[in-house]
Amino acid sequence: MPQQPPSTLQAAALDLAAHGLPVLPLSRGKRPFGNCTACTGNACGGRPNIKHAGACHCPHVCHAWAAATTDPHVLTSRPWQAAWQRAAHLAYNPAGAGLTVVDLDHADAVAWARATLPATRAVPTTRGEHWIYRGAMRSVNGVRDGVDIKSTMAYARWLGPGTGTMTALPDVVRALAVKEPAAVRRGPLAVTVPAQGGECRHRTPVFLERGIAMAEQRITEARSAIHATTYRTFLAVLSAHGRCGCLTDAHVARLFAAAQTKGESARHCTEAWNNARTALGM
Ligand SMILES: [Zn+2]
Ligand SMILES: [Zn+2]
Known part of the structure; x- marks a missing residue:
């Protein structure tokens, strides 16, 4: 996927946020930006999330997925503006929009999904596909070879709206996360x-x-x-x-x-x- 100039990324972020998708910028390495000095080692208490109250109100793009927001004021704030300047990719917190992304890393994983999982909206990725279901669940990496579940407390790259009709998160996907x-x-x-x-x-x-x-x-x-x-x-x-x-x-x-x-x-x-x-x- 060709890299977009920062202004385009920020515009896309605002558009997604307006549709209820909490978004965050990613670096060239497709990773969230590191924490600022005040947030290093979670010294700030961390962002509020579903498991911890958290005390951090840092204006910077700290705490990875937990920084994701739909707030246009935050997305256009000075610290975030600086992050968009350095950003190379856009990501979102799937559970924040009530979604689960089944991240299929390669062709074999896609073939497994086609044979096993109910069809839903699919987005092409570099080597595989994201299958997006309506409904949130626990995120788990490596539920099988080349398959990650990204929903709560996680981020997924935004690679476009994809194609196909989004369907409800099926039990077969929920079951993948059961230890x-x-x-x-x-x-x-x-x-x-x-x-x-x-x-x-x-x-x-x-x-x-x-x-x-x-x-x-x-x-x-x-x-x-x-x-x-x-x-x-x-x-x-x-x-x-x-x-x-x-x-x-x-x-x-x-x-x-x-x-x-x-x-x-x-x-x-x-x-x-x-x-x-x-x-x-x-
Ligand atoms: Zn911070
Ligand atoms: Zn913090």
């Missing part, structure tokens, strides 16, 4: 663990699954006061499962995705999540 051995080993012990001291009686997967499904449904069926419903639902899920270690990124991503289909911004989801954690003293 089987650990789950199997822990399984038989889980049901006997009492609900105290950070342990959880609902570690039986079916209870947690039902809880998350109900939470998704509650958000999806809300007809009004979606802000309040989102917050109350996050609060309920966190108070039930927030301390026991049951909640995975994939669960959180599902709740965020449900709220985003109701028009909530990724930023409000993060705020609501952090506010709920704070309310519970977490």
